[in-house]
């Protein structure tokens with residue numbers, strides 16, 4: 001029997017989201033039904049609402065979540081009812097070319113639930129194949145990663161997307177190492193996680209770049225050693241100056257804007273790395289002098305989900321948090337109810353929060 005639960009849906013492009021009742025099927029083979037305990041509001045949810053990802057409305061939003069497995073379908077052995085899990089959008093297939101070559105973080109065929117959750121009989125498109133602004137959600141079993149239940153759900157859920165994307169952008173994609181200099185452009189949840197990741201990885205100079213003074217202040221709490229107000233000066237010049245005239249070894253773009261990409265490109269030292277983690281919209285273009293791309297050398301690396309492998313990285317990061325070495329709780333600016341998501345988007349755009357987290 002499908003269950004009726006309350007959930008946040010975006011029905012039409014750029015229209016306010018609504019709390020509605022949706023139908024969630026019982027788990028079939030390979031699927032899991034999860035009672036969501038907490039789900040963070042990520043900028044990617046807003047991109048979905050605004051039609052920036054695709055036009056497969058209606059969307060069931062929410063994807064940074066943790067909860068308790070309620071039931072599993074046939075053949076599921078990795079998790080069972082009662083397990084505390086973080087939901088992920090990289091349930092790797094183990095069979096595609098990337099997986100077979102030992103690079104599952106590039107998996108081309110990640111798993112999602114095969115049955116659809118519905119609104120008045122119409123199939124919903126769950127954000128990033130999750131859809132967790134819902135009392136219960138249906139996912140592929142591989143989308144559930146078991147972690148130590150000692151961690152608070154509103155903190156754990158954030159590892160499911162933005163915080164993992166930022167940590168991984170620095171630690172995995174950017175391969176930040178001891179003594180490196182790092183500049184992070186855009187200090188929202190993702191950018192601050194990149195700063196925390198750079199700190200863990202041993203970077204000695206970490207420059208936070210943002211337009212908002214509050215954001216720059218928070219960035220310091222995650223380990224930024226310097227801050228740059230991009231509205232008040234040329235951020236490329238500022239990063240160069242802070243890094244002894246060289247530019248940073250690793251620049252991380254966590255905004256998703258062509259102008260910021262360009263700044264990050266030129267703020268690198270020669271042979272430096274640019275990590276693109278901010279999500280562009282389909283209409284955006286970048287234009288660069290070809291000779292600069294060649295002449296500066298180095299690497300330009302888009303980072304999806306911080307190149308993470310949830311089964312490997314989530315338990316490790318939760319343990320670091322429980323040991324007091326990764327202040328994940330600082331990302332939680334406020335906890336809200338399910339009907340507060342639209343207002344949370346407004347607060348996000350006004351730069352008032354790092355993460356609003358829906359708790360159930």
Ligand SMILES: NC(=O)c1ccc[n+]([C@@H]2O[C@H](COP(=O)([O-])OP(=O)(O)OC[C@H]3O[C@@H](n4cnc5c(N)ncnc54)[C@H](O)[C@@H]3O)[C@@H](O)[C@H]2O)c1
Pocket residue numbers: 042043044047161162165185186187188189190191209210211212215230254255256257260276277278279280303304305306348349351353354
């Ligand atoms: N690649 C991935 O896997 C992945 C995962 C999650 C989120 N994202 C993307 O990362 C981006 C950031 O997400 P978030 O949740 O941190 O968003 P956010 O809105 O919380 O933060 C964005 C920050 O960028 C700052 N900013 C805006 N314009 C700027 C400029 N010109 N120069 C410097 N700073 C500027 C804002 O002041 C804000 O602090 C989004 O595009 C989001 O979709 C990517």
Ligand SMILES: [Zn+2]
Pocket residue numbers: 092093094095096097098099100104106107108109110
């Ligand atoms: Zn695969």
Ligand SMILES: [Zn+2]
Pocket residue numbers: 042043044045063064161162
């Ligand atoms: Zn996200």
